[in-house]
Amino acid sequence: MMEYVNPGETLEDLNRNGLTIIQKKKGFRFGVDAVLLSDFAKVRKKDRVLDLCTGTGIIPLLLSAKTESPAITGLEIQHEFVDMARRSVLMNKLENRVVILEGDLCDEALLKSLPKVDVVTVNPPYKKAASGIINEEDALTLARHEVALTLEDVIRAARICLKDNGRLYLIHRPERLADLLTLMRQYRMEPKSLRMVYPHAKKAPSMVLVEGQRDGGAFLKVLPPLFVYDEDGSYSDEIRRIYGDDRR
Incomplete structure (x- = not known):
């Protein structure tokens, strides 16, 4: 496996x-948000999946283990992440099910050229471009802040890529x-379910x-x-179930 790993990189066991x-x-390294999203997504046996803002491919990899989807595509704008994700796919021998594309989800022509999918997943940048401290590293900035895209771009892209009732x-x-639900309604992406994630019972929700x-x-x-x-x-019992290990 180490022949796929470059200097400055490491391997992490996904327990899947x-x-x-x-x-x-x-x-940039994936966090609990990506793991929670992969667990939350409902993917049926024949569903085709597109993961927007895929980063290093964590959600396609987790969905390949959790589901029987025959086709999972990740779309990512940053070449460095695309290269890492593609090597992870090859290392795990998933090239027959998982494809990583390099491209911009704001590129409407690109999105319309892709086959329509049953499921779109996305763990987008959370922070508005003018909010928070912008990280000096470009990769981290793009991953965390709405620099290359906005929340509206994400919802628009999902609508373009989904089949009817996807x-x-x-x-x-x-x-x-409030921004999210408003934009979903604007693009006729009707909110169907919602779940708040709390650090613990005495804290406000963080996701x-x-x-x-x-x-x-x-x-809803x-x-x-x-x-x-x-x-x-x-860790709660549900988090241990989601991660598939005995972490404490």
């Missing part, structure tokens, strides 16, 4: 069917929820998982909260 992912030792699954910050449906009927189901930690500071 022996899968591993290539990551930078220093710099489903969108994304994760974002609670403070952007929100949302499911939408292209041209779906109006009905609010799911039970998800707690990352129990009161004693150990």
Whole structure:
């Protein structure tokens, strides 16, 4: 496996069917948000999936283990991440199911050239371009801030790529929820379910998982909260289930 790993990179065990992912030792690394999103997404046996803002390919890799989807595509604008994701796909011998494309989700011609999919997943940049401290490293800036795209770009892209009644699954910050739901309605991506993620029971939510449906009927189901930690500071049973290990 190490022949796929470049200097300055490392392998991380995903605790799923022996899968591993290539990551930078220093710099952008996937977090709990990507793992939660891959668990939240409902992918049926024959569903074709497109993961926007795929980064180093964590969500396509996790979905390949969790689902029987025959075709999972990741789209990423940053060449460095695309290269790492493609090497992870080859290393895990998933090239018959997982494809990583280099491209911009704001490129409407590119999106329309892709086959329509049943499911779109996306873990987009959370912060508005003018908010927070912009990281000096370009890769981190693009991954965390709306520099190369906006939340509206993400919702528009999902609508273009989905089949009729196709489903969108994304994760974002609670403070952007009003923006998110408004844009989903604007692009006729009807919100269908919502789940808040809390660090623990005494903290405010830090993430929100949302499911939408292209041209779906109006009905929003609010799911039970998800707690990352129990009161004693150990990981909750649900987090251990999602990660597939015995972490504490």
